[in-house]
Amino acid sequence: MLNKLSDTIYYLSNQDDRERPTLGLVCGDQYSLIIDSGNSTQHAKDFLLEIEKLNVPPVKYMVITHAHWDHFLGMNEFDATVIVNSQTSEKIQEWQNYTFDDSSLQKYVNTNQMSAMCMKIIQADMPNRNSFKLNSPDVIFENTLTIDLGKKVCILERIKSTHSDDSTIVYIPDEKVVFLGDCAYGTTTNSLFHYKQSLLLPMIEDIQKYNAEMFLLGHESICDSEEMNIYWKELTTASQVVKCTSLENATKRFMAVNKRDPNDNELFFIKAFVNDHIIQSQ
Structure with missing residues (x-):
């Protein structure tokens, strides 16, 4: 509905x-x-x-x-x-x-061109997929x-x-x-x-x-x-303390700056920004 x-x-x-x-x-x-x-x-x-x-x-x-x-x-x-x-x-x-036949879909999954979930959805919810373009x-x-x-x-x-x-x-x-x-x-x-x-x-x-x-x-x-502003605030507060690839350092910096522990959302975001530093360093 x-x-x-x-x-x-x-x-x-x-x-x-x-x-x-x-x-x-x-x-x-x-x-x-x-x-x-x-x-x-x-x-x-x-x-x-x-x-x-x-x-x-x-x-x-x-x-x-x-x-x-x-x-x-x-x-x-x-x-x-x-x-x-x-x-x-x-x-x-x-x-x-x-192409969207089973063997092609599996090939795309194996080569990371497509997720396994994507293949599953296509197989279940796309009839006539063998001729789909x-x-x-x-x-x-x-x-x-x-x-x-x-x-x-x-x-x-x-x-x-x-x-x-x-x-x-x-x-x-x-x-x-x-x-x-x-x-x-x-x-x-x-x-x-x-x-x-x-x-x-x-x-x-x-x-x-x-x-x-x-x-x-x-x-x-x-x-x-209000909900979006909370989301932006938690994201930016987490981002501000992440300067390197160390989750421990970022968490300590958050506690020092904000005088409190990060909440669950903020900790999730801190980990994500640390991961971004890891990816950028590779």
Whole structure:
């Protein structure tokens, strides 16, 4: 079932057990816009069935927030103009060369081109996958793009991100709502989960320049301003004490600076920033 955020904004909640991110729907007077297409044919079809229950203008546009498989593998199911930034386009082009039979999927997993979970989802939720070929995006932008749905403007911007190099956010000014995709999360490199420390403050600045009150995230669904501010505060407080590859030193520095032990979230973030230093030193 779609969650109604306002008269013009809906979202399908994330399902982490099925690796399904939040999907968005923004409706203007003339057209509607979808944010991310889902992790598979079935995910996309489930979303479309929910949209059909609503009395909303036809879907004309789709924005892919970044080129991670769970956000774009459903895109063929939508009769919409697919919009991506230029780097997302390059990454999707790589997937257009993939074949999706069992032996090919296993090869991609063995060579770290695809996760085992991705293979499992494709096998379960993408019928006719032996003949499946991912479509090409229709509109490619560099930095920003504004879409008018009819008395409903959506601002797209590629921003700096601790998660991926090709993150696009979607801001709806009159609603003070922003869809962040996965941009505010960390990532995994060489089996180490980390936040890209050098991009943390630039990312927060990119996001906070928009006057948003509600934030839709890929794997949390929705947060208000207070919740996001707590998240930013814990991230930045953790980042400030990590200067090297030593978790012990970083934790001691946190306690010295803040006169307290880190909470569970802060300790998780400290470890992630230490991992980032380890990756940068390799």
